[in-house]
Amino acid sequence: MTHAETTQRPGGRSARVREAVHQAVLDVVIDEGVDKVGIPEISRRAGVRNSSIYRRWGTRENLLIDALLSASERELPVPDTGSLHGDLSTFASNLIAYLDTPLGDGLARTLASISDSEETRSAREAFWTGRLQAVLPMITRAIERGELPPDTDGRTLIELVIAPIHFRHLLTREHVDHAFASSLAATAIQAVRTAPSVSPPR
CATH class of the missing domain: 1.10.10.60 (Homeodomain-like)
Structure with a gap:
């Protein structure tokens, strides 16, 4: 050998x-x-x-999050449609479809329900940090194309898109579809484009 x-x-x-x-x-x-x-x-x-x-x-929770994160990375690839609205609306539509599967639903419910401890906090933080890093290229490309201001907070933009989807999936159980995803993308883009810049504290 x-x-x-x-x-x-x-x-x-x-x-x-x-x-x-x-x-x-x-x-x-x-x-x-x-x-x-x-x-x-x-x-x-x-x-x-x-x-x-x-x-x-x-722990069981760490195992669940690791397995479901890996699955979500495969099931939710980062789109590259050539425009920010296209990327965000496609990503949102894919997220809606994923949450309607046993794996996507299991992931959402696991992250929402696991009890707080040092280990589970670390696992939850690792999950969201990993997902954010995976999708931030959409924001970087949009800034390079001139679609967003250079100082755009990418995390806030992504949260504006995905939070209503998770809210409806887990809490209100309201219907969501591609039209809803497209509307979310447009609203989020407009929000970050018009947000006032905040001067750093002295």
Whole structure:
């Protein structure tokens, strides 16, 4: 066995374990719902010891968020339509469709319902930081095209688009569709374009 093989095998096994555990989580969410995800069941389905799962993820909540974040990154690619409104409305439409799936609904409910602790706060923060970093290129491209002011707060713009979608999905259960997504995108863009600049405190 070569040195390259010995150095690559642990990483390869680690990746396989993560993939198997993630798939087991997604299978349980799809088959039985997010509330049924438990580490003993995930261990059985993935063929991975309980102790290995606890050592890597620490808690059920951390495992759920990691698996569902990975799934959302695959299911919610960042669009590049050539315009900011096109990007935001497409992203919003894709989010609406994703939240109507067992995985998307499970993710939203997990993030909304997990109890506050140091570990869960860190997991929640890591999730939203990761999602924000993934979608910020839409804002960067728009600034480069001259569609937005250079000092645009990208996080605020993204939140203006996605917050009403999550609100309707989790709380009011109102109907949302592509027309709603397009309207949200237009309203959010107008809001950040017209927002007064705030001078830094002296």
